[in-house]
Amino acid sequence: MFGLKHAINGLVELIKNERNARFHLVSTAVVIYVGWKVGFEPSEWLWISLAVAGVWVAELLNTSLERITDLVSPEQSELAKKAKDYAAGAVLVMAIWAIIVFLLVAVPRILMSLML
Numbered sequence: 241m242f243g244l245k246h247a248i249n250g251l252v253e254l255i256k257n258e259r260n261a262r263f264h265l266v267s268t269a270v271v272i273y274v275g276w277k278v279g280f281e282p283s284e285w286l287w288i289s290l291a292v293a294g295v296w297v298a299e300l301l302n303t304s305l306e307r308i309t310d311l312v313s314p315e316q317s318e319l320a321k322k323a324k325d326y327a328a329g330a331v332l333v334m335a336i337w338a339i340i341v342f343l344l345v346a347v348p349r350i351l352m353s354l355m356l
């Protein structure tokens with residue numbers, strides 16, 4: 241279980257050091273609260289949890305790639321810029337998908353529960 245300790249440490253460090261991660265943490269808590277309040281179905285939880293996990297994974301990999309890039313190329317370089325921009329693009333794609341899932345799955349359920 242030593243790997244688990246390091247993995248949890250990675251998550252804690254991400255939340256401590258990255259502003260984006262703190263935003264993800266608040267968003268994750270809000271989505272879980274809303275889902276619990278309106279009573280998401282298991283299939284809805286599946287989509288929402290996939291989107292939430294996807295954003296966390298993308299942010300973890302992006303931050304890891306940023307650190308590796310800084311290690312390999314501490315000075316300004318065109319390649320370092322490309323490497324970081326690609327990784328940031330991956331987070332953006334995942335975040336857009338998570339918003340689409342939220343709009344398609346959560347918003348109709350929230351509106352339904354407000355009308356009842």
Ligand SMILES: Nc1ncnc2c1ncn2[C@@H]1O[C@H](COP(=O)(O)OP(=O)(O)OP(=O)(O)O)[C@@H](O)[C@H]1O
Nearest residue numbers: 258303306313314315316317318320321324325328
């Ligand atoms: N060594 C570098 N050479 C050229 N451009 C860089 C370099 N480092 C960063 N950049 C540019 O600046 C952008 C922001 O990089 P930075 O490492 O500050 O990431 P960040 O998104 O601000 O994340 P963090 O706040 O975690 O460091 C990169 O996407 C890239 O375009």
